[in-house]
Amino acid sequence: MQRLYDDNVYDFATPQPSYWEASAPAPAFASPPLQRDGSCDVAIIGGGYTGLSAAYHLARDHGIDVRVLEAGHIGWGASGRNGGFCCVGGTGLQLRGMIRRFGLDAARAWYRSQVQAVELVRDLVRDEDIDVEAFGAAEVKIAHSPRAFARLESDHKAMTELLGLDAELLTRYEVSERLHDSAQQHGALISRPAFGLHPLRFCRGLALAATLRGARLHSGSEVLSWSRSADGTHRLRTAGGTLRASKVLFATNGFMPEQLRAEFYGRTLPVVSAIVVTRPLSDDERLNEGWHTEHPAINSRHLLNYFRLLPDNRFLFGARGHTRGTRDGERTTYRKIINTLRKTWPGWSGVEIEYRWHGLICMTASLRPGIGRLTDDPFTFFGFGYHGHGVNTATWAGKQLADWMGRGAAPDDLPRLARELPRRYPMPALRRAYLRTGLVLANWLDSL
Ligand SMILES: Cc1cc2nc3c(=O)[nH]c(=O)nc-3n(C[C@H](O)[C@H](O)[C@H](O)COP(=O)(O)OP(=O)(O)OC[C@H]3O[C@@H](n4cnc5c(N)ncnc54)[C@H](O)[C@@H]3O)c2cc1C
Numbered sequence: 001m002q003r004l005y006d007d008n009v010y011d012f013a014t015p016q017p018s019y020w021e022a023s024a025p026a027p028a029f030a031s032p033p034l035q036r037d038g039s040c041d042v043a044i045i046g047g048g049y050t051g052l053s054a055a056y057h058l059a060r061d062h063g064i065d066v067r068v069l070e071a072g073h074i075g076w077g078a079s080g081r082n083g084g085f086c087c088v089g090g091t092g093l094q095l096r097g098m099i100r101r102f103g104l105d106a107a108r109a110w111y112r113s114q115v116q117a118v119e120l121v122r123d124l125v126r127d128e129d130i131d132v133e134a135f136g137a138a139e140v141k142i143a144h145s146p147r148a149f150a151r152l153e154s155d156h157k158a159m160t161e162l163l164g165l166d167a168e169l170l171t172r173y174e175v176s177e178r179l180h181d182s183a184q185q186h187g188a189l190i191s192r193p194a195f196g197l198h199p200l201r202f203c204r205g206l207a208l209a210a211t212l213r214g215a216r217l218h219s220g221s222e223v224l225s226w227s228r229s230a231d232g233t234h235r236l237r238t239a240g241g242t243l244r245a246s247k248v249l250f251a252t253n254g255f256m257p258e259q260l261r262a263e264f265y266g267r268t269l270p271v272v273s274a275i276v277v278t279r280p281l282s283d284d285e286r287l288n289e290g291w292h293t294e295h296p297a298i299n300s301r302h303l304l305n306y307f308r309l310l311p312d313n314r315f316l317f318g319a320r321g322h323t324r325g326t327r328d329g330e331r332t333t334y335r336k337i338i339n340t341l342r343k344t345w346p347g348w349s350g351v352e353i354e355y356r357w358h359g360l361i362c363m364t365a366s367l368r369p370g371i372g373r374l375t376d377d378p379f380t381f382f383g384f385g386y387h388g389h390g391v392n393t394a395t396w397a398g399k400q401l402a403d404w405m406g407r408g409a410a411p412d413d414l415p416r417l418a419r420e421l422p423r424r425y426p427m428p429a430l431r432r433a434y435l436r437t438g439l440v441l442a443n444w445l446d447s448l
Contacts, residue, residue: 048080
């Protein structure tokens with residue numbers, strides 16, 4: 001079965017040349033490749049936030065013998081290379097659309113879980129003493145046009161009056177006073193809880209905490225096949241050996257190897273997201289362009305940009321990327337992102353870009369994550385489809401899944417909205433064509 005993107009997107013042996021890889025301390029935990037056959041109660045495929053959080057909570061709270069098989073190094077996937085926004089979200093649904101489709105109670109339950117998810121990250125960071133370089137204390141959504149501001153007004157009403165969320169609407173003047181002064185902003189919506197962090201530090205901290213609780217991690221251990229014996233035992237074959245387990249958690253999100261189990265084929269739409277980071281700005285450079293907030297920010301475009309100041313005064317800027325995953329596509333994406341960055345903050349046109357990298361976020365046809373277990377094989381669990389979120393959502397999903405496996409019943413606070421296997425895309429082989437069409441439409445809407 002062919003993967004959706006070019007092979008270089010799945011080059012597990014090579015880390016992305018990210019700012020995070022360059023600035024994180026070396027791992028303080030062992031994660032040797034699987035080198036002989038072995039067994040455990042729960043085997044997890046994927047060493048990102050979902051897999052590591054599940055491993056940590058399984059070992060800490062349920063005393064379960066758990067191992068993680070990771071194809072690259074721990075944090076090789078999106079968890080080691082994201083923008084570091086820890087904020088409420090996790091679906092591709094619009095607020096009012098979610099309320100219309102699932103009802104107010106279901107929407108409230110979802111957002112409650114997302115707030116808990118941010119708090120879970122905060123608790124883990126505190127309890128396990130992980131230095132994540134936390135920065136900022138809210139998420140800012142900047143309106144890119146007066147019409148977009150009207151939409152934010154409506155969102156603000158729904159967030160505060162219907163969902164009970166902590167949100168604040170700022171006029172254009174208030175934004176320029178408090179956050180960011182630019183001709184391209186038309187007001188903003190601030191929401192809490194949210195903060196920025198160093199994603200790879202968080203990932204490695206979580207991995208260390210998991211190993212200290214007894215979980216065993218194996219990097220460089222790509223699962224090449226997944227079969228079941230007559231007695232139901234799962235067998236995960238890697239180049240170094242086969243791991244047998246009574247339960248498996250499939251935690252590979254956007255990098256999902258769909259060929260391993262037919263049940264998962266065609267249920268995700270991985271989308272390239274790319275990031276550039278400048279050299280450290282001087283305070284004058286930063287202030288002359290009107291940037292004076294530590295809060296992570298996004299804009300209101302359909303093809304949104306995400307950006308934040310980092311603790312050492314670098315500026316991080318991210319956007320959706322190319323649709324093939326080729327090296328040429330990569331270069332075009334970086335060129336476009338850098339152009340947008342420089343158009344928005346012309347005073348930084350001469351500022352060097354020191355890092356650029358990309359990865360896959362994971363969408364689903366139902367625009368919701370899937371966190372649960374297969375109905376025809378109750379010993380196979382899954383967690384994926386966080387729609388460009390995941391610092392909080394994947395960490396929380398891992399805990400939910402650990403509790404589910406540990407107690408043998410789905411946790412009460414796992415909202416039904418996310419508790420099923422997302423439906424398959426019609427004609428999955430056409431997924432990249434759907435994506436291209438979606439991007440053209442989004443571009444057109446943004447240009448109106
Ligand atoms: C550029 C970018 C920016 C983002 N920005 C943000 C942000 O600011 N805030 C936010 O909340 N979220 C963000 N996200 C999304 C977030 O990073 C993800 O949702 C989250 O990290 C998913 O965690 P995960 O553990 O489920 O998957 P991943 O971290 O992707 O881990 C999956 C792992 O599975 C492994 N794997 C795949 N196949 C196999 C196999 N056969 N055998 C063994 N292992 C395998 C992969 O190597 C990978 O490491 C961003 C994502 C990207 C790509």
